[in-house]
Amino acid sequence: MKLTKILGFTALAVLAFGQARAQVEVTSGELRLGHERFLDDVVVNGDEEVLSRTSLEGALEIGIGYSGLGAQFDLGLDRAGLLDDTGVNATVHGLYSLPDGVTLGVFAGHDGFGSLDSTHYGIEGAFDTGLISGEGYLMGLADDVSGSAFGIQGGYRVLPSLQVGARLDRANLDDGADASRFGLTADYDVTESFSIGAELGVADGDLPGIGSADEGYIGVQATVGFGDKGGSSFDRRGLLDILPGF
Known part of the structure; x- marks a missing residue:
């Protein structure tokens, strides 16, 4: 119900504002398929298990006339290797595009995984000069998992x-739990609309209902983009994105 309210109210607000100001149209988006796993197995109840996550994610972006205002809608499905369950991530972004490739945004969304629910909200920003790109966010967490995060x-x-880079994410939770990841990334454009990426890094965390880990991880991802930007303005948000595997 919380997720339905967030998506419904935000979509209605964007559409109503767009109709009042200008025409609303789909401008860009992307579809991503990825897999991440820890490099070493962990021992659970005396057995060695693989901590991994397979994700199917989609993002759709709309523009509101020529005002620079827009919205991005994200939906992701995550299959956990150890827990043998599927989680859902949904986020709505409100964005404002500035000159020189700068985009500012706010977002709200929800993660659901089994009996675990987490609502996320915050502010974000991104830039892309063609040679250098970057993105950052500040995020609050509520419901079953509460606290704050940044990335x-x-x-x-x-x-x-070919683009190379790095990422850092950190979540500090109210009950003393935490999660973080640091990774080195590489993305190769096979065509104008299709790219493949890889990530190698270290992650650690201790989350209620999920467990704890402190290991190196590896990830791969294939992305198909379309539209004016050939993809989305912002990356996925939420607690599940900070965890390479569970």
Whole structure:
């Protein structure tokens, strides 16, 4: 119900404002398929288990006339290797595009995984000069998992079709639990609309209902983009995005 209210109220507000000001149209989006896993198995109840996460994510962005205002709608499905369950992530972003490739935004959304529910909200910003790109956010967490989180990532295009970079995410939760990840990233443009990426890093966390881990991880992702930007303005948000595997 909380997720339905967030999505419904935000969509109605964007559409109503757009009809009052200008025409609303789909401008860009992307579809992503990825898999992440910890490099070493963990021992659970005497057995070695793999902490992994397979994700199918989609993002759709709309523009409101020529005002620079818009919205981005994200939906993701996560399949956990250890817990053998599927989680859902949904987020709505309100965004404002400035000159020179700068975008500012606010967001609200919900993560649901089994009996665990987490609502997230916050502010964000991104820029892309063509050679250098970056993105950052500040996020609050509520419901079953409450606290705060932040993240920053950036990339440098070393070749016309190759970008390398890094990301850092950190969540501090009210009950003393926490989660963090630091990774080095690389993305290769196979075509104008299709790219593949890889990430290698270290993650640690201790979350209620999920468990704890402190290991290196690896991830791969394939992305298909379309529209004016060939993708979305902002990356996925939420607690599940900070966890490479569970």
